[in-house]
Amino acid sequence: MGKNPMNMSYIVGYGKKFPRHVHHRGASIPNDHKHYSCTGGWKWRDTHNRNPHNITGAMVGGPNHFDQFHDSRTNYNYTEPTLAGNAGLVAALISLTSIAGTSGVDINTIFEAIPPFGPQNPPPPPPWKP
Incomplete structure (x- = not known):
């Protein structure tokens, strides 16, 4: 949970360095009391800003086979908590x-x-x- 080549935890909210751009609707869309369709949420999916909400405790997909991790919301292979x-x-x-x-x-x-x-x-x- 942080002892890896990236020196980061793949569990949201654990440690000092963890994923900030989690591919998760509840984490990436602000709570403005509006309903957004799937395509309506893309403007938040495609932004480079950090998620407005942390889903603390969720484990993301993690690194690839070269131990590289890209904290990018648009690449769900790395950042989606399944x-x-x-x-x-x-x-x-x-x-x-x-x-x-x-x-x-x-x-x-x-x-x-x-x-x-x-x-x-x-x-x-x-x-x-x-």
Whole structure:
């Protein structure tokens, strides 16, 4: 979350350097109590100004395979926070929550129905008999 070649966090609002031009309608269109169509919102999508609203906690797409990141609202590959991209982050953070007296790992049991990724350990061998 910031320890990378760009020295930036890809989670909005986390750290000193994070994406400011997130490809997200709620973040990029000002709250002026007007309704804008999809094409009506393009004037904000195409501006180089920072978003008027931060969607704190949203993780954006991140860098390309050369570890380059372009904080540009018009390039959604870098700056769009998707449901699929954020689901794993949210699940991991939930599993680490803790309440007094618990270990802090999956206390909400949201992962108990997910089968293990790899093969299970084999059962122990039967006791040796001479």
